[in-house]
Amino acid sequence: MWIVGGVVASGLVYLGWTYNRLVELNKRADGAWSDIDVQLKRRWDLVPALVETVKGYARHESGTLEGVVEARSQAERSGSVAQRGESERGLSTAVGRLFAVAEAYPELKAGRNFQDLQKSLVEIENNVQYARRYYNAVIRDLNTLVESFPSSLIASAGGFGPRNYFQIDEAERATPRVGFEPRPGDGAAASERQG
DSSP states (O other): OHHHHHHHHHHHHHHHHHHHHHHHHHHHHHHHHHHHHHHHHHHHHHHHHHHHHHHHHOTTOHHHHHHHHHHHHHHHHOOSHHHHHHHHHHHHHHHHHHHHHHTTOHHHHHOHHHHHHHHHHHHHHHHHHHHHHHHHHHHHHHHHHHHSTTHHHHHHHHTOOOOOOOOOOHHHHSOOOOOOOOOTTHHHHHHHHHO
């Protein structure tokens, strides 16, 4: 009798602990996503100022400027975590192209407003990266609990399911390529030195 009571009590304790852990991880995931969302909205708010600053110097780069504005709009309209990740990759790429355009305009690069905007964007990108790491760690723990046996039975009964990670962009995933290629004319000079 005592043994059966002990087994039932242990089962109830495990059931309660697992359910509470699922609730905790779900709430932490919501909070972590909220942190990411705040940082992304800060970035969205900076993009129009950046576009206007570049527009003053690079009027003929309208295609690039329009691409950034459109990417920002798509990011704001995205719904799910997966859609948000995809649209944010597009926005990052568009902003990267905008910075590449800025390289052709030394006065723009030297301007205080542009430098401040660029610094703010870098800071926000770092904050997004930290928030994304935390969010994905919470999601990993939640998904592990949701998909492991016997906690999967409790998760299913409680309406908990796996959640999507906020994926990194392909540029971060790729290994950087470092190469030393001769500048035009270097090969001829080297041949003359050898000859």
